[in-house]
Amino acid sequence: MSEAGRAGDEPRLGDPGFLVPERKARIDAVVANRTRTLTVVMEAFADPQNVNAVLRTCEAFGIQALHVVEGPMKPYDRNKKISQNADKWLDVTRWRSTRECLERLKADGFAIYVTHLDEGARPLAELSFAGKVALVFGNEHRGVSDDALALADASYAIPMRGFVQSLNVSVAAAISIAKAVERREIDRGRHGDLPEADAAALRERFYLLAVKQRARIAKAEAAVLRREARRGRTSS
Known part of the structure; x- marks a missing residue:
């Protein structure tokens, strides 16, 4: 039973007792569809x-961890209007080199699949997603x-059927990720695959992030703990 369910105890910050049942159910469903065995690497994006x-x-497709290789242009920076706060739910690792x-x-x-237009490029649907x-x-x-080409296990291209032979990189990523998730569900039987310990930790983290005014609640909790500590010192 959680702390919130024990008689006489108040829910602690991050406890699901702070959440309405519908919000908790949504978080649980999201975590059930999360994976760390499919990841994305963004290499020196300029924009x-x-x-x-x-x-x-x-975030929309349940990829929990992704990687940003910093480039010579403007470094990675969050933009809430574009990302819709997606980054707060994700684990982003920054790298100095590819x-x-x-x-x-x-x-x-992990098998490394790179987007690249060359004679050896294959359709993404032909590549295996049975592993990482x-x-x-x-x-x-x-x-x-x-370096990416040298370390790649395969290169792939998105088939184009019009006069345009390239896509904006964010569009190419969206198409690739959607197709990869589809292939994973065929090759692996499911997309979400976090071990239970990882899933439990992620649920707790998301419960915390979902609580509105969590900074104020945390401050109030800290004040309560300080008062309890002072009372304990006084009575001893």
Whole structure:
């Protein structure tokens, strides 16, 4: 039983007792559809708006962890209007270099799939998503780097049927992620796959984030604890 359910106890910050049942059920459903075995790498994006648009797409499709390789242009920065606060629900890791990022992912068992227009590029639907996969999206002007190509397990392209032969990177990411989730559900049987301990920790974190005026509540809790501590010192 949670602290909120014990007689005489007040709910603590982050306890689901602070949430209406509908909000708690929504958070539980979201966590059940979260994954860390599909991730996204944004390589030296020049336009912060594209970064924030990809953050929003990742959150919408249940991708919990993603990676930003900082480039020479304006660094990653959050934009609440574009991301719709998606980043507060995500785990974003920043990297100084593509090689460092992708070597770590490969060491963790991820296959690296890069978007790249070359003769060896395959449709994304032909690639396997049975294991861990990282989708890499390159800079808006230069595409993926030589390091990304050298470390890639496969390159893929989105089939184009019009005169235009390229897409905005955030649009390409949205199409790729949607197709990847679809393939995962075929290859793995489901998309959400967090271990229970990870899921429990994420639920608690989301309960906390979902509580309105949580800073005021935390301050009030701290004041209560200080008063209790003073009473304990006085009575001893």
